[in-house]
Amino acid sequence: MSFTIEERGKPNTQDYRVYFKNSDGKYISPFHDIPLYADEAKNIFHAVIEVPRWTNAKMEIATKDPLNPLKQDVKKGNLRYVCNVFPHKGYIWNYGAIPQTWEDPGHKDEDTGCCGDNDPIDICDIGNKVCSQGEVIRVKVLGTLALIDEGETDWKVIVINVEDPEADDFNDINDVRRLKPGYLEATVDWFRMYKVPDGKPENQFAFNGEFKNRDFAIKTVKDTHGYWQALIMKKTEAGELNCMNTCVTDSPFICASSDAKAIVDSASAYGEAKSIPNSADKWYYYSK
Numbered sequence: 001m002s003f004t005i006e007e008r009g010k011p012n013t014q015d016y017r018v019y020f021k022n023s024d025g026k027y028i029s030p031f032h033d034i035p036l037y038a039d040e041a042k043n044i045f046h047a048v049i050e051v052p053r054w055t056n057a058k059m060e061i062a063t064k065d066p067l068n069p070l071k072q073d074v075k076k077g078n079l080r081y082v083c084n085v086f087p088h089k090g091y092i093w094n095y096g097a098i099p100q101t102w103e104d105p106g107h108k109d110e111d112t113g114c115c116g117d118n119d120p121i122d123i124c125d126i127g128n129k130v131c132s133q134g135e136v137i138r139v140k141v142l143g144t145l146a147l148i149d150e151g152e153t154d155w156k157v158i159v160i161n162v163e164d165p166e167a168d169d170f171n172d173i174n175d176v177r178r179l180k181p182g183y184l185e186a187t188v189d190w191f192r193m194y195k196v197p198d199g200k201p202e203n204q205f206a207f208n209g210e211f212k213n214r215d216f217a218i219k220t221v222k223d224t225h226g227y228w229q230a231l232i233m234k235k236t237e238a239g240e241l242n243c244m245n246t247c248v249t250d251s252p253f254i255c256a257s258s259d260a261k262a263i264v265d266s267a268s269a270y271g272e273a274k275s276i277p278n279s280a281d282k283w284y285y286y287s288k
Helices: 171-181 183-191 214-231 257-265
Strands: 003-008 017-021 037-039 045-051 059-061 069-071 094-096 122-125 134-151 151-160
Touching: 003 151, 045 059, 045 122, 094 183, 122 134, 134 171, 134 183, 134 214, 151 183, 151 214
Parallel strands: 122 151
Antiparallel strands: 003 017, 017 069, 037 045, 045 094, 045 134, 059 069, 094 122, 134 151
16 A cells, blocks of 8 residues: 655745655545554554654644645744754754554543543654655554653654664564663653743653553553544544545545545645744753
């Protein structure tokens, strides 16, 4: 199964969008239409890359927009670039989301004591390749970190691209600790500090910041898939989320391909990228 993207608007502006197509050329939602599993028997999942490693433009699946394209988050009227807190520059993994999952804000997690953050579950791909924005990869789940972001459960699932030349060596979270020493500690450090330059407190973690293992992480992914299934079948209130899809059989939100095409056609034409502001490269220093 393969997927392609179609860019609209001018990169580095508020009208920039990245739409998705499947192998039949049909416009799809990366939130709802890309299958959870790439290989269910082997627990291989799809992941949508929102932010390539070493970059810091806060691109994300637009969960409230029709067809859920990628777009850059906006804060106080400006495009959002995640702060670089020394020694980190940009995201230190390929960052993205697992499709057909949803962290239900109406469900209080029994382990974290907090409700979900209303988004697909996040992934951090530790593979060697720097992925492209909008790339859909197949991943093995290795473990998870339970970030508590402003009182909400925000799971960060550690994965590796199955195409990575070292993928066979990574099967659980301890393999990351053994083969990439310091990476897990840096991951906790990154998530703890990245909002501090914006005037917010350090983020907190469940389990004292300890990573849970592969089996725990896979169960968490499957649980959030169950919450998504209730959402897409209208068994759970969607609120502001846009559940339009083109491929989910029996979903009350399914639409015709012509309707999906009309949405993309109504978006701004693709144009020349604007320059990234110098402020996006600023390095912040923080004494813990």
